[in-house]
Amino acid sequence: MNVDLIIQNIMNPPVLFFLLGMLAVFLKSDLTIPQPLPKLFSLFLLISIGLHGGYELSKSGINMDVIKGLFLAILMATIVPIYSFFILRIKVDVYNAVAVAATFGSISAVTFITGVTYLQTIGVDYGGYMVAAMTLMESPAIIIGLVLAAIFARQDKEGEEKQKTDWGEILREAFLNPSVYLLMGALLIGIMTGEKGWQAMEPLFGDLFKGILAFFLLDMGLVAAKRIGDLKKLGFFLIGYAIIMPIANAALAMTLAYFFGLSKGDAFLLALLSASASYIAVPAAMRLSVPEANPSIYLPLSLAVTFPFNISLGIPLYYFLVSLLWG
């Protein structure tokens, strides 16, 4: 892989702020960001990416490329948690395998946003519908995780008192969690208001985007680094899984994208989404529905291994692999 690609990605201010946040923890600096702010920044980023995606989609309309891209997004979000579960079962119990598989079957919006920023920096186009693809990829893993738990955990728990699953609560968490709700809402507003709407919102949601992303990634750096201590207990298999599986998922996604004729930018984003792991929506849903799974396994894997890997080395690696196929 070309070292220039890695340097080009790391020399992006938001990525450098992420590393700065991690360094603050390693150096035992007292740097903290007042808590409501990162939550506000994450809402800002979701609205911004949703509005911009909606605006782009209003320009391109629904065509065959959009349908193919959305189909591949749903396909990846469905198959990744299934095969991940069986791979994890080699070493991990049913509950933790379900939770880790669901976490890695879903996506990280911030990873996607960092990938979009990377494409903008190097001047590669992507379709606005990829925001819709990202939204569609958040929820299936939660449902599949619950189905896997229902099938395989039952065998493990014979004789024990059965716990009722509150499907209403779980489905609400899967499809109406704040990220999915806000992204979908902003996307629809972007489609409805088109160019005029985007022009009106651009000074806030366009011009400030990179600055807010840098601030948010600074906080993510702090959070990710604090979780690194939890990795000591996890062992080689799980830590290796959190790096190798995203690369394998990305490779599968870009192969499918190649055969379906997606554009280079869209293929890269699909690969990045398939490689990313959730650390907000799915861990919360898993805590609700599979309380037997240990959150100090699935959360640090996603937050302290896969997320930093993807935004530092993963993005240039996936772009390199996509470039090999697309030229």
Add this chain to the structure above:
Amino acid sequence: MKAMKKVEIVFEAVYLNRIISLLNKHKIIKYSLIKDLEGRGDHGLRMNDDVSCIGSNDYIFTLCEEEQYLALQEELRSFIKRYGGKCFVTDTMMLL
């Protein structure tokens, strides 16, 4: 003054709706809630600095009649056994 039971529960923030439903089921509809607690417990350091609510705890307290508490007790025990948390119950007197 009236003799009451004071029930205090510390639990993971994701279970807030379930705790409230459990209390409501036993006609305990009034409560006070403190969100995003920090501290150290069986699961190590709990910090309110996470983007997901997995890492943070909430605290709820309520006053109820002894009969209500007795009806609630077993379900609360199984809840904590399954989802974790701590519950403290004290006899108290309510002035007003």
